Amino acid sequence: MSSLSDLFFEARIAAQNLADYVRGPSLRLGVTGLSRSGKTVFLTALIQHLTSAASPAMRLKKNPLPVFRVHAEGRLSGGHLEPQPDDAVPRFAFEDHISALTGPGGDIDARHWPESTRRISEFRLRLDFEAANKRRRPQSLTIDIVDYPGEWLLDLPLLGKTFGQWSRETLAASETPARLKIAADWRNFTLAQSPAGPADEEKARRAAELFTVYLRACRADDFGFSTLPPGRFLMPGDLEGSPALTFAPLAVEEGVSYEPGSFAAMMERRYESYKTHVVQPFFRDHFARIDRQIVLVDALAALNAGPAAVRDLETAITEVLMAFRTGKRSFLSALFRPRVDKILFAATKADHLHHESHDRLEAILRHLTARAILRAEDVGAAIDVIALASVRATREGRAGRGDQALEAVIGTPMAGEKIGADIFDGRTEAAIFPGELPLDPKAVFRDSAKSLTPEEMDYRFVRFRPPVATRNDAGAPLPLPHIRLDRALQFLIGDRLV
Amino acid sequence: MSADRKPRAFRLDEAETIESSGVPFIEMTPDPYEAEALAAADPEEQAVEVAQKRGVVAQTLISWGGLFWSAAGGLLSLAIGLWLTHLVDDLFARSLTFGVIGLVLAALAVIALLVMAGRELFGIARQRRIAELHIGFADARARDDTAKARKLIKELAALYAARPESARARAHLAELSQDIVDGRDLIDIAERTLIEALDREAQREIAQAAKRVSVVTTIAPRAFIDILFVAAQAIRLMRRIAEIYGGRPGFLGFLKLARSVGAHLTITAGMAAGDSLLQQAVGHGLAAKVSARLGEGVMNGLLTTRVGLSAMAVCRPMPFSTSRAPGVRDVAPFLFSAEK
Numbered sequence: 001m002s003s004l005s006d007l008f009f010e011a012r013i014a015a016q017n018l019a020d021y022v023r024g025p026s027l028r029l030g031v032t033g034l035s036r037s038g039k040t041v042f043l044t045a046l047i048q049h050l051t052s053a054a055s056p057a058m059r060l061k062k063n064p065l066p067v068f069r070v071h072a073e074g075r076l077s078g079g080h081l082e083p084q085p086d087d088a089v090p091r092f093a094f095e096d097h098i099s100a101l102t103g104p105g106g107d108i109d110a111r112h113w114p115e116s117t118r119r120i121s122e123f124r125l126r127l128d129f130e131a132a133n134k135r136r137r138p139q140s141l142t143i144d145i146v147d148y149p150g151e152w153l154l155d156l157p158l159l160g161k162t163f164g165q166w167s168r169e170t171l172a173a174s175e176t177p178a179r180l181k182i183a184a185d186w187r188n189f190t191l192a193q194s195p196a197g198p199a200d201e202e203k204a205r206r207a208a209e210l211f212t213v214y215l216r217a218c219r220a221d222d223f224g225f226s227t228l229p230p231g232r233f234l235m236p237g238d239l240e241g242s243p244a245l246t247f248a249p250l251a252v253e254e255g256v257s258y259e260p261g262s263f264a265a266m267m268e269r270r271y272e273s274y275k276t277h278v279v280q281p282f283f284r285d286h287f288a289r290i291d292r293q294i295v296l297v298d299a300l301a302a303l304n305a306g307p308a309a310v311r312d313l314e315t316a317i318t319e320v321l322m323a324f325r326t327g328k329r330s331f332l333s334a335l336f337r338p339r340v341d342k343i344l345f346a347a348t349k350a351d352h353l354h355h356e357s358h359d360r361l362e363a364i365l366r367h368l369t370a371r372a373i374l375r376a377e378d379v380g381a382a383i384d385v386i387a388l389a390s391v392r393a394t395r396e397g398r399a400g401r402g403d404q405a406l407e408a409v410i411g412t413p414m415a416g417e418k419i420g421a422d423i424f425d426g427r428t429e430a431a432i433f434p435g436e437l438p439l440d441p442k443a444v445f446r447d448s449a450k451s452l453t454p455e456e457m458d459y460r461f462v463r464f465r466p467p468v469a470t471r472n473d474a475g476a477p478l479p480l481p482h483i484r485l486d487r488a489l490q491f492l493i494g495d496r497l498v
Numbered sequence: 499m500s501a502d503r504k505p506r507a508f509r510l511d512e513a514e515t516i517e518s519s520g521v522p523f524i525e526m527t528p529d530p531y532e533a534e535a536l537a538a539a540d541p542e543e544q545a546v547e548v549a550q551k552r553g554v555v556a557q558t559l560i561s562w563g564g565l566f567w568s569a570a571g572g573l574l575s576l577a578i579g580l581w582l583t584h585l586v587d588d589l590f591a592r593s594l595t596f597g598v599i600g601l602v603l604a605a606l607a608v609i610a611l612l613v614m615a616g617r618e619l620f621g622i623a624r625q626r627r628i629a630e631l632h633i634g635f636a637d638a639r640a641r642d643d644t645a646k647a648r649k650l651i652k653e654l655a656a657l658y659a660a661r662p663e664s665a666r667a668r669a670h671l672a673e674l675s676q677d678i679v680d681g682r683d684l685i686d687i688a689e690r691t692l693i694e695a696l697d698r699e700a701q702r703e704i705a706q707a708a709k710r711v712s713v714v715t716t717i718a719p720r721a722f723i724d725i726l727f728v729a730a731q732a733i734r735l736m737r738r739i740a741e742i743y744g745g746r747p748g749f750l751g752f753l754k755l756a757r758s759v760g761a762h763l764t765i766t767a768g769m770a771a772g773d774s775l776l777q778q779a780v781g782h783g784l785a786a787k788v789s790a791r792l793g794e795g796v797m798n799g800l801l802t803t804r805v806g807l808s809a810m811a812v813c814r815p816m817p818f819s820t821s822r823a824p825g826v827r828d829v830a831p832f833l834f835s836a837e838k
Binding site: 062066067069072073355358359386483484487490 | 644670673674677678679680683686687690820
């Protein structure tokens, strides 16, 4: 990227931000998470709680958000979904997600988790509240949030990589024993091509196809979250078949520049245009202007899959977070170059564990994101790590035989989930003890001295169905239970509501 | 260099397992940097804890002064006992009725004395428990320790069990203690719902006392009168604040409390030099220009406020964390507006 286009890129971000600043107090909340980490459910729960918290229907009920100060102090007077700022982006389908979670059309048996996100969507939430100082005048804060397929997030690290770098890294990643098998077709084809040979559209298409097949196979495998850019190969959106998506890594050598018209030069041009036309706009429109950030991490699924997946997850998170601008908020930065001054790392699906293990889960997440945390603290951003369940699907209890009782979680496992020989049908409730997390978080990483044997690292976090929502007299569902959603809200937006 | 001082290495796990003589042993030296990092806490919070240790939670009475007073007190009670026995004997010698009346009165006096002493001890123990709660909450909040926070919250609720106006907050806390709420958040909620109401009451008391003191100083005809009045108000204020936060200081308990407040005043005087001391000097200067008596009135009011704020810090069962500790200006703004 030339320095002129860099400058232009920055200028556009600054101009957009200045326009936002003039419009009134607003906050852009970045929700970051790889695919299947629970972004959509988090956003749905967030909207449901914030819009209904101050409604008359909830007035006599128990406050579901005791830690969220503005509401606990009775200063929150309303929350509304507002028309979003960008007309070109679809609206977040909040109503559809709620009806999926509570059962479409009031049919409780049909309740299910929302489908995985296939395209970008956004919403704006306005909170009305009264300031806590003496004047107590009514104020409002608008919060802009974007939901997007988690696969796309993997593209952000590409912004800083050249075609050569990316090619070498991707090829190296496919050499690990676990992946060599599924990568065989694509590797055989690619390694046979000479990068200096003439450009050939047919070969490019074939390489891209085989490469996509390999990426899909990786994702279907246990290594679900791996570093698999480019993300649009997995979730193409409306770009399918365009030249910007018809490229693949080649065995290019370091420091060699290929002649125009060669195969490598064509691939490189397409890689660059992928960055300019796909990654950059995505970054500019949705990530460059973020004030607060929540990073959702499905650590339990990685633990389920084993140490290699844990290590992969760590790399992916660290790389993604490198793309964000963190730092203390100042007047000038608020005007022109917003920075993320608070980052919350949340281990989602904490309801799969008894709350006595939450501290250990938090320790594991803290270890997993240690590099990202260190970097953010260095520049003065505030950090917190929590175990979160945006929607709590289980209750807690003790279960066991004889005099040996274990802390268990009780819920309805999804159909097809199994522990040992038991296969659940999705209707019966069960008490599940998922195994004990290690006291020392390092133990879940493969290359640490204290790592556990596969037998010791035997966790079975089964997936549960959404809880049955309680309904008010009119039959409308009340906000679903959660774990620490209020703490997350307090950390992320609480200080802007005083 | 002798043979046994050559460079070599000791393996940690070997040293731990083998315990015969001649085998290398390894002792860990405490890391001074680590200790320093652990000790570095909020200076205001440290001041409170030091002050509490000097007075309210001071464990021992064994000092030369204490020994002297105990011995002298013992002698005095022996003398009184002796005198009492003589008196009762004399009464019996005169008439049986007088003797019986005297004996009954003496017994009543002893029982009352015992009850008073019991109350005194109870008051001291209660004040100490509040101070221990304070230290415990600071620790549990720093470590986000849920189990400890739940235990402390239970004790805190028990402390205010006799106050109907806090019933709702206590019920709320009891309910949250069953829920998945982290230790730090639980403590913050307790502070917000239970303690902040008491803070407001304490601040009102301080403001009233400061107002009274400054008015009386300004209009009192004799300097002697305002010294007495300021002292009496300071004592009353300290007792009142201790009562608001759940303490029941008797005479000895009050002495301990006063020692803590004095220690806190001394420690924080230096820290407050930046704001209120300067204000005091400036304020005094300005007010003194208007009238010497008015200046003294403002000065005494400020002094009373400082005493009240120190008493608040020492008596409060948890450190200030969700809200900022109030300063002189927050509690008694009228002392400053009067100058203009």
